[in-house]
Amino acid sequence: MKILIAGCGDVGKTLAKQLSAEGYDLTLMDADPEVLETGIARYDVMTVQGNCGSMDTLRRAGVKKSNLLIACTGSDELNLLCCMTAHTMNPRLHTIARIRDPEYLEQVYAMRDAFGISMTFNPEQDAATEMERLIKYPGFLKRESFLGGRVEIAELRVDADSRLCNVALNHLSGIVKCQILICAVLRDGVATIPDGNFILEEGDRVFVTASSDDLSMLLKSLGIVTHRVRRVMIAGGGTVAYYLAKGLKNNRSIEIEVIEKDAERCRELAELLPRVKVIKGDACDRALLESEGLSATDTLVSTTGLDELNVITSLYGSGRKLSQIITVLDRMENIDFIADLPLGSVISPSKLCCNTIVRYVRAMQKQAGAAVTIHTIADGRAEAIEFPVDLKTRFRNTPLKQIKLRSNIRLACIARGNEIIIPNGDSYFAEGDSVVVVVSGGTVVLNLNDIFD
Amino acid sequence: MNYKMMFRFYALVCLLEGVFLIPSLCIGIADGTQRTALGFAVTMMLSWGLALLFKLLSRNAPKDFFAREGFICVASAWILLSLIGALPFFFSGEIPNYIDALFETVSGFTTTGASILGNVEALSRACLYWRSFSHWIGGMGVLVFLLALVPAGGKNEGFTMHLFRAESPGPEVGKLVPKLRQTAAMLYITYLVLTVLNFIFLMLGDIPVFEAVCTTLGTAGTGGFGIKNDSMASYSPYIQNVTTVFMLLFGVNFSCYYLLILRQFRAVFRDEELRMYLCIVVASVLLITWNISSMYSSVGEALRHAAFQVASIISTSGFSSTDFDLWPSFSKGILMLLMVTGACAGSTCGGMKCARVLLLLKGLRRNISNLLHPQRVQSVRVNDRVIDEKVMANTNAYLSAYVVILIGSFLLISLDEFSIATNFTAVLTCFNNVGPGFEGVGPMMNFGAFSYFSKLILIFDMLAGRLEIFPMLLLFSGSLPHKRRCVARTA
Known part of the structure; x- marks a missing residue:
């Protein structure tokens, strides 16, 4: 399958890495030749330099013979234009666009056909x-x-x-x-x-x-006591903070506080989210955090837009023994390096939406027994994949202890009707069941039969 | 430096070289030349032994592989390839001195075709075949061949692009299709198809199969090892003409053939490099024909020899249909120019490549116009595409490196006290992977008279020319960073 990726930023690169490892034919488009150079050096892809919204660039990238376009440049408008143009040039093309600005969400949904968009994704919303x-x-x-x-x-x-x-x-x-x-x-x-x-x-x-x-x-x-979250402090007032505050505001029992540096943005947020307490100030400022009652906070969310600041803020929060800490880290390379720090739950928007897209791509293949859902776990080092068991699946009705699976693969769960089975050696799967498989070490499993040795 | 990953490639190169030796071994056994066959067999075992050793050394190789590793890996793999490839000549005793054998092998792999042998016909058929076959392997590149066979880096990771770039000729190396493996496979298939066509056409000219095979392999790699002492002079005009055409075809950028298959005839027809290449060929043939017509009985014969020599030199093959050292100076001057330009980038030929000459000329024109209008902002365009300034800078750097190596080597081999024309054309012909030069290294002469020191210099020049200078310079530059701590990381 031929896939075009417009825009070679964080999301573009994450996608290029994942999709090229799965063996698709990828072409990256970007206006910046240097970004493309890093792309071609790291992944098995072809590159085309130019404005992703122009017919000329799309033509050179071979849009007529492609199956899917993923538009993930930094600008929503360009992504829309790119999808519209490409879809006009090749009506059979599937297109996925990144739309981040909440103001566009309505029209993108209402005018899907006019824009020629098959799916949109919004990393900030997902996060x-x-x-x-x-x-x-x-x-x-x-x-x-x-x-x-x-x-x-x-x-x-x-x-x-x-x-x-x-x-x-x-x-x-x-x-x-x-x-x-x-x-x-x-x-x-x-x-x-x-x-x-x-x-x-x-x-x-x-x-x-x-x-x-x-x-x-x-x-x-395990003796982990959990109580309901009553106070959430969000460091940084970016798009993620906006979506989160908006999502949480219906829950009247949760008090939300957003700390943002930029005065203009603070005013904007205060207008958009009347119930939320917006504080103008630096999220790294200890005194400010304390005076705003950090110790009485249940959840601290660090989403300042800079990974480094997020790490510092979260480390401070974990020193104060907060019960829940959520850290946004956008550049995936960082994850290896800081995984051992007590940062609480680490969320990477680009990785989250990459999962959604990979799922879409695999579904496009329409293989028998293709994965239903895919989740990357363990900092992207393992995948949990849900498969339906059908007539083509081998070893049906055989106890698991008699089946030899490939290394790095574990059958995590079997669902039969309403029953959920956590498998042991005597469990088996039958036609009509669904199974969840966990795979580690970069092994690519596209079909349930791939797990058998 | 990620040595372990490089060892992984060395292992594959050694394994492959052993496989390449099989046909020669079979010929040796069939001909009953025992010592030669034994030489090939021993080399084969040695090569596979080395492959095993490298394989063991490369266990748990980390995955990082950058441009630096790509350059060094290609340069050292070619040296390794040549060192092993020279052994059959040495073991069989047909070339008793190892440096001579190495010269002959490097000349083969780099598709130069310069020989140290006075009497080629004295060699056994197994060795003759190995000489010609090495052209074919070296023409498209042995690592590109590996890339076509082996899944890139195991996990489909793109780092092997660095190898592809370091080994493929031309100022801008790109892929034809997104997957490197498919790109490499398509290049090799094109190469194979053209080779087979060449063989068929030669067979129609009624020559022995063995000679047709060797000539084809030499033409395809644009190498130029003949299996006769007089190169191609004793063959019929038909054979010479077929070879002329195919030498020119192998000098065309292989991506043009890909575009032809895609039916993008317009793009091929408008390709500025191809146009330049064909213009140079036509102009040179006409000028030389006019210049030498008095030496031959008819204009037709003069035309045939002119066309053959022009094709042979511009494609950097180095076959000869006549002793062009006897031609007038004007014709020789043209041929010397052709040695430098070479044919198209992305083909099997050596030299500077028309693409680079085109970029240099266009860059020069821009500079001159900048002298007149110092404020003018102007970009260089080829095929209606703006050329990145980085490519322009690299091309200029290439020219500087080219001149430095040319002059340096010329000085060093001048110690042998041959005439200036001999020394200069010897360097020029080796560095551009052509084969014959003028006077002492003319088409009917050989490189046997040079001292071992000069031969080593020329071996370096041949390798530098084939790998487009920078990989070899990097290998010997000594400014490489120290070995990094190899931390096993799952990428």
């Missing part, structure tokens, strides 16, 4: 939605839901005083009184799929599969 979920259900660093929300993969950090510390996975059932499966462990930047003898250590980040009910049980048995 805000993700944060909202975390704030509503605190306790875990991250939660990804599968099978219509019935099963989740949640992330936990093993602290020194945790009941999980220095426990082998075989003995886990004695500690937690519910059905869970640890499907991946991230230690020192390496994601492993653990076996029964694996011993958890301090600092590990573990990924737990369980039904949504069992997850609350898990929190209880």
